[in-house]
Amino acid sequence: MSDVLLPKNLHEVWKIFDKSSETLVYAGGTDLLVKLASSRVPHSTPNVLVCLENIEELRNIRETDGRVRIGACVTHSRLLSHPLIRDNFPVLPKALRLLGSPPVRNMGTLGGNICTASPAGDALPALYLLDAELEISSQKGSRFIPIGQFIKGPGYAELQSGEILIAIWLDKNNDYTIHHFEKVGQRNALAISIASMAALIKLSSEGIVEKIRLAWGSVAPTIALSSEVETVLIGKPLSQVVLNEARPLLNQAISPIDDIRAKAEYRRTVAANLLIRLSRYNGHDKV
Numbered sequence: 519m520s521d522v523l524l525p526k527n528l529h530e531v532w533k534i535f536d537k538s539s540e541t542l543v544y545a546g547g548t549d550l551l552v553k554l555a556s557s558r559v560p561h562s563t564p565n566v567l568v569c570l571e572n573i574e575e576l577r578n579i580r581e582t583d584g585r586v587r588i589g590a591c592v593t594h595s596r597l598l599s600h601p602l603i604r605d606n607f608p609v610l611p612k613a614l615r616l617l618g619s620p621p622v623r624n625m626g627t628l629g630g631n632i633c634t635a636s637p638a639g640d641a642l643p644a645l646y647l648l649d650a651e652l653e654i655s656s657q658k659g660s661r662f663i664p665i666g667q668f669i670k671g672p673g674y675a676e677l678q679s680g681e682i683l684i685a686i687w688l689d690k691n692n693d694y695t696i697h698h699f700e701k702v703g704q705r706n707a708l709a710i711s712i713a714s715m716a717a718l719i720k721l722s723s724e725g726i727v728e729k730i731r732l733a734w735g736s737v738a739p740t741i742a743l744s745s746e747v748e749t750v751l752i753g754k755p756l757s758q759v760v761l762n763e764a765r766p767l768l769n770q771a772i773s774p775i776d777d778i779r780a781k782a783e784y785r786r787t788v789a790a791n792l793l794i795r796l797s798r799y800n801g802h803d804k805v
């Protein structure tokens with residue numbers, strides 16, 4: 519049995535880390551507590567579990583100098599209803615709306631989704647496209663790291679001992695007119711993705727792609743990006759013919775595996791279909 523401690527501020531967290539050598543932090547617990555209950559945590563059960571949910575600094579959303587700071591323990595439900603997020607980063611709520619069920623979204627946090635580092639994490643494709651920067655702190659101070667450098671592989675994030683994720687920073691300055699997220703699971707609701715795709719697109723008034731960024735989930739050890747696919751689409755309409763031409767480039771960018779949810783080949787097909795389904799925006803210029 520582990521002791522569960524609920525520090526009220528970061529100072530108390532550092533004191534706990536000083537005193538106990540075997541600690542594990544958590545926020546909503548929707549990943550960690552489930553894994554502990556089924557003995558799927560890579561380390562042995564820790565002596566002390568540190569719940570971060572009472573730390574005010576990790577629970578607020580604020581704007582500073584054109585950037586939005588989201589505390590690591592902000593829940594998915596809170597993000598979904600927050601005007602700063604809805605108005606500036608619609609791709610993120612589009613993804614979070616499809617994450618788990620209402621109780622999971624009420625408990626689960628953005629920081630937890632990131633630190634779990636699952637290639638199926640629904641918030642991750644959007645955060646990669648929004649160039650999220652992560653604020654990591656320890657007793658010694660803070661450092662900032664882009665999300666793509668923080669997540670190293672399935673279940674493996676760049677957190678040193680004694681460090682926690684404090685906040686996620688997003689730049690408000692984006693002029694994409696289409697914010698898109700779609701995921702395919704084994705069923706329509708409450709499903710971990712077999713493949714997912716987020717897209718940020720700016721079309722000209724003639725429907726030609728001026729800017730595009732794409733990210734796929736669940737088809738590689740981490741979120742898959744492809745500047746080759748993006749480059750081939752720039753200057754063209756989002757027609758099925760054009761999107762189909764990009765398919766071989768997407769194939770090179772992903773490396774899906776077989777698992778209990780789907781075969782690798784099926785994931786490849788779904789990832790390509792998600793790309794081709796962007797043709798719904800052909801001739802439109804809307805969010």
Ligand SMILES: Cc1cc2nc3c(=O)[nH]c(=O)nc-3n(C[C@H](O)[C@H](O)[C@H](O)COP(=O)(O)OP(=O)(O)OC[C@H]3O[C@@H](n4cnc5c(N)ncnc54)[C@H](O)[C@@H]3O)c2cc1C
Binds near residue numbers: 543591628639682
């Ligand atoms: C029924 C069910 C359905 C689900 N469906 C989905 C789904 O559709 N899509 C999806 O993406 N996920 C899904 N999940 C997974 C989970 O809900 C999300 O990943 C959620 O965002 C995790 O957040 P949390 O706060 O609960 O994480 P926790 O369980 O609290 O923590 C997860 C991991 O992150 C670490 N951690 C958490 N916060 C910090 C921090 N601030 N600093 C350092 N480390 C930290 C913990 O040590 C742990 O390793 C589902 C889970 C359940 C139980």
